[in-house]
Amino acid sequence: MAQTELTAQQMASAKEVSVAEFFEKNKHLLGYENLQKSLLTCIKEAVDNALDACEEARILPTIYVEIKRVGDTNDKFKIIIEDNGPGIVKKNIPKIFGKLLYGSKFHRLKQSRGQQGIGISAAVLYAQLTTGRPTKIYSRPSDTFTHIFELHLNTQKNEPEIVSETSVPGDGHGTRIEMDIKGKYTRGKQSVLEYLLESAIINPYATIIFLDPDNEKFEFTRVVETLPPEAKEIQPHPEGIELGILIRMLKFTQARNLRSFLSNEFSRVGGTKAGEICDVAGIDAKINPTTVTRDEAEKLLDAMQKAKLQNPPTDCLSPIGFESVEKGLKKEVIPEFVTAITRPPTVYAGRPFQIEVGIAYGGNLNKEGAIQIYRFANKMPLLYDQSACAITKAVIQTDWKRYGLNQSGGGMPSGPVAVSVHLASVWVPYTSEGKEAIASYPEIIKEIKLAIQEAARKLGAFLSARHREHMLREKASIFQRYAEDLVAALANLTEKPIAEINVSMQKMLDNKGLVVDEEAEKKEVSAEEDETEDVKRRKEYAQRDDGAEEDL
Secondary structure, eight states: OOOOOOOHHHHOOOOOOOHHHHHHHOGGGGTOSBHHHHHHHHHHHHHHHHHHHHHHTTOOOEEEEEEEEOTTOSSEEEEEEEEOSOOOOGGGHHHHHHSTTOOSSTTOBSOOSOOSSOHHHHHHHHHHHHHOOOEEEEEEESSSEEEEEEEEEETTTTEEEEEEEEEEEOOSEEEEEEEEEEOOOOOSTTSHHHHHHHHHHHOTTOEEEEEOTTOOEEEEOOOOOSOOOOOOOBOOOGGGOOHHHHHHHHHHOOOSSHHHHHHHHSTTOOHHHHHHHHHHHTOOTTSOGGGOOHHHHHHHHHHHHHSOOOOOOSTTOOOOOHHHHHHHHHHHHOOSEEEEEEOOOEEETTEEEEEEEEEEESTTSOSSSBOEEEEEETTEEOOSOGGGSHHHHHHHHSOGGGGTOBOOTTOOOBSSEEEEEEEEESSOOBSSTTOOOBOOOHHHHHHHHHHHHHHHHHHHHHHHHHHHHHHHHHHHHHHHHHHHHHHHHHHHHHOOOHHHHHHHHHHHHHHHTOOOOHHHHHHHHHHHHOOOHHHHHHHHHHSOOOOOOOBO
């Protein structure tokens, strides 16, 4: 039977797809790939938003996280996240939680955790998809009221659908989110507990309290009482601009001429430099920028990127500082030795970034197997896709044998070591929308390696000194074993009193540093036996399970 051909008109059934509909079908692109990861992603988005809000309001964060089982099932949970941030004004609540790609951070160039305005509204969408229940938001924005909303997300229109709305008298400030979702709660690798612990390491100025579904409470208390420096917004730098972006900026600028456009809308371009760029491009600096053609824009971009300009300002970054990196590792890892460094800011593709590295050794860290790597981007832990991350590649490419660690075949070094690496940037090049790993830009890998080497030299010095001390103690112990016979023999040979020879012998030992520190040895043994409840908890955390993932 002959097939009937269709005309173009009959096939013209295409229609617009909203971004919410797209992510409704492709939620895995946002980190909702399986039940375990989906539970973690919902918590992560809410906690990251809470930390950002507190920092912007210059409030030391206190964040409460709770996960409750719903009914008798093991795959449905109510999650609660509450913070002491500034709250959200009433009119903004529906769109922040009920509209994808809505937010204030996308267009600005300054360091922050969130960037695209997708995270928390995607969590609302996931809750709606898996349980059909609305998300409930309580906001106290210091206006003497608590505003309470229950809402869904209309995926066809990408707009919020308000189920209920009320305002009751309430003091103070903060936000509380409650949502019912389908998920899987585990401990160990890539779990909510691991995410909160690592968040506490890189945000040591925050207190995070977590009540898990088994009613076990974990408290990560702040050890730093000051917030990191506030990041400031900057203009884009010509080095990081692409032709399409330049054409869009020219089309919508309010500047009256090309010179003022260049000097007002780009960083490090003054009036004189703007004139030079126009001369090199062969374009009159007095023309209206909206009249610049595509070919002229191409010449202009070429001239901009060849111009000798200063690097962009770096006050758009907010590193936590090497002292805070050390304190964060000390409080959660409890190592024998810790060191940290913060590198000076540098630039890739016209975008400033800064690397901070901390290295911890000994204590409760596992003595066997590969070292522990903590990866952070803009103060957020990265728990997935470790092998594809620029941080992992930089760690592997470092020659750890020079610093006293075992490393076979250019692989991951082994030993009781934890390395934390933090990338702070106005634009982190994530490998996916799920923010799981950092792309391997050569400039970034090089800077991470320099930071690791700088910190590892301090580790190497510590291990060398520790080795020397151990050898001296061993020598002293051997000498002590035969000291009595030696003193007796010397007394016999020299005919001097044993007491006098003992004094001379002790002076010689003191000068050589060959002293058996019995008290130190006792303390070492006692420390190993003194395992507090807190240490037990961390050991339990360290014993990571396989965390087998389950498909939805």
